[in-house]
Amino acid sequence: MVCRFSTKLLNICISSFCKVQQLEKAEAIIIDGIRLGVLPDVVTYNTLIAAYCRFVGVDAAYSVLHRMREAGINPNVVTYNSLMAGATKHCLLSRSLDLFEEMLQKGIPPDVWSYNSLMHCFFKSGQPDEANRVFEDIILSNIYPCPVTFNTMINGLCKNGYTVNALMLFRNLRRHGFTPPIVTYNILINGLCKSGRLGAARRILKELGESGHMPNAITYTTVMKCCFRSRQFEQGLEIFSEMKEKGYTFDAFAYCTVIGAFVKMGRIKEANECMQRMVSNGIELDMVSYNTLINLYCKEGNLEAAFNLLDEIEKGGLECDKYTHTILIDGLCKAGNIEGAEHHLKYMSMMGFDSNVVAFNCLIDGLCKAGQVDYAMKVFKSIELKDSFTYSSLVHNLCKARRFHSASKLLRSCLRGGMKILRSSQRAVLAGLRSSGFPREARKLQSKIRLAKILHY
DNA sequence: TTAGGGTTAG
Numbered sequence: 001m002v003c004r005f006s007t008k009l010l011n012i013c014i015s016s017f018c019k020v021q022q023l024e025k026a027e028a029i030i031i032d033g034i035r036l037g038v039l040p041d042v043v044t045y046n047t048l049i050a051a052y053c054r055f056v057g058v059d060a061a062y063s064v065l066h067r068m069r070e071a072g073i074n075p076n077v078v079t080y081n082s083l084m085a086g087a088t089k090h091c092l093l094s095r096s097l098d099l100f101e102e103m104l105q106k107g108i109p110p111d112v113w114s115y116n117s118l119m120h121c122f123f124k125s126g127q128p129d130e131a132n133r134v135f136e137d138i139i140l141s142n143i144y145p146c147p148v149t150f151n152t153m154i155n156g157l158c159k160n161g162y163t164v165n166a167l168m169l170f171r172n173l174r175r176h177g178f179t180p181p182i183v184t185y186n187i188l189i190n191g192l193c194k195s196g197r198l199g200a201a202r203r204i205l206k207e208l209g210e211s212g213h214m215p216n217a218i219t220y221t222t223v224m225k226c227c228f229r230s231r232q233f234e235q236g237l238e239i240f241s242e243m244k245e246k247g248y249t250f251d252a253f254a255y256c257t258v259i260g261a262f263v264k265m266g267r268i269k270e271a272n273e274c275m276q277r278m279v280s281n282g283i284e285l286d287m288v289s290y291n292t293l294i295n296l297y298c299k300e301g302n303l304e305a306a307f308n309l310l311d312e313i314e315k316g317g318l319e320c321d322k323y324t325h326t327i328l329i330d331g332l333c334k335a336g337n338i339e340g341a342e343h344h345l346k347y348m349s350m351m352g353f354d355s356n357v358v359a360f361n362c363l364i365d366g367l368c369k370a371g372q373v374d375y376a377m378k379v380f381k382s383i384e385l386k387d388s389f390t391y392s393s394l395v396h397n398l399c400k401a402r403r404f405h406s407a408s409k410l411l412r413s414c415l416r417g418g419m420k421i422l423r424s425s426q427r428a429v430l431a432g433l434r435s436s437g438f439p440r441e442a443r444k445l446q447s448k449i450r451l452a453k454i455l456h457y
Numbered sequence: 458t459t460a461g462g463g464t465t466a467g
Binding site for chain 1: 458459460461462463464465466467
């Protein structure tokens, strides 16, 4: 006979294994349980589905759903919520919307988590108006919003460029008695930092202190990153020291932020020390951590170590991403191995990665630095996607090669396209034209630049 | 079950 207590115990075990990502052990326990007459229930399958969504992928979670149905257990609102959250996390946005529709068709009433996922999905697919409509529906319906609803809304608004609206929502919620948890503060501080509203971010940070909350490691990492991003390295390092003094635990996010900053400052020795501390502290390395390490190896000129690590990662079953390959392409270019970089670009494409503007920018810059400006121009013409880095780099390098007319022509086409270009590159063209005896062309170009500023900036 | 911080190029 199956007793409920046994299934409850089974579920506790499954949950424990799922939390530490030991899904095979969780599956094995289910088989053992069935053998002993303890049958899995909807909670067992939901726990597994959530874990597969989180650690593996939505397809793996669907195979559990299939087994669940075969066992005669119907999915409930939690099942759908997990699948929706998983689909949104893995950017399968239409799948997430389909799941919501399927839920309605099957007569399963969505709860606040379903709506939260739906909003998240709309924001992630760049449809803030649709997300806002869902939010209004929640407010006007009898579904009670939870803090996650507000956080999803504030985060989505920030990520879609509506930081001012996010700040207004935060203020309105506070006025109506909502006491924001630390997560809300972190979301808002991050959004404000990333949109360059550092003053507003500082004010929210001050409010956080006054609210009686303590900033957590995420708050510190966010503000530290913000300093590094705006090249206020010393200020960022002060936060790093404060974190250490106050005894905050460093996770992969905090270490990667600091290592990345040391690498950017050219302080490779300190970056290395940090990396060793991260490894010796037993931090489990994910793909971003590995990318940070590969970047460190490349910047210290140790391409061999970088490629060895790439092999190790691939053999270990972790999938390298576009960042890994772009870092390696840049490393090869910086080491003067243009042939290797081109070869790796082909490898990247063979692996199914889309055309990557950053990787091509590295190659164009590398070619210029190797004196192959004509070839760089050929690559430039062959690529569809170009950004301000592409133009700035090529204009700068054409000036260095004293090809001011070509640089001027390129700068004009960039301005016509409404693309921003580094001021130093603009100045280099103007100065070059003047010094090489073409002041009239320099004046004409200057007025084009002014016009573009009025039109686009 | 859901929301927040980290990796690439001038």
